[in-house]
Amino acid sequence: DAGVIQSPRHEVTEMGQEVTLRCKPISGHDYLFWYRQTMMRGLELLIYFNNNVPIDDSGMPEDRFSAKMPNASFSTLKIQPSEPRDSAVYFCASKGGELFFGEGSRLTVL
């Protein structure tokens, strides 16, 4: 298996623009997690899904953030409109037995 696949790996955008981050979990994994990593706050859980259903989105910082999982092999995290303080590395992880992380999407909002 190729592991958890995230795209894009790097994104630079301007404040106010819409950002969409994508994740393909490992096939057969029934849990999917979105995390945000910053120097100040470390690794924060934003939202997680079980069998494509959002279970806990209490970590989503604001209404500007939304996440979807339309099927078992794809999830998106959208930020609209983006702000400079959203700059971070966003990790997707999936869980079958253990938690496996993707390579991350580094977002820079100017």
Next chain:
Amino acid sequence: AQSVSQHNHHVILSEAASLELGCNYSYGGTVNLFWYVQYPGQHLQLLLKYFSGDPLVKGIKGFEAEFIKSKFSFNLRKPSVQWSDTAEYFCAVNEGYSGTYKYIFGTGTRLKVLA
């Protein structure tokens, strides 16, 4: 709510020195505990985990961790570090038996090993 504290934010050691990174969690019920490592520019990888049984857990690359329930701690240790251990280390917890699988991570400890 659960939380995980890693009190050492930055640690610098010389090669062959011994390592101990602290991790404390706040949750009164059954927990599963993990240490993850993130090498520079890479994603997080599982180092070791504790679910139940022997509180001394051995992981990959010579790392081990000890679960002390009375202290709510799960400290990571390695007797002799190498330059290649330079990385960021994250402690994580989730509730055991609840089925929520909500993994909460500490803020991480950056380890730099000097050659």
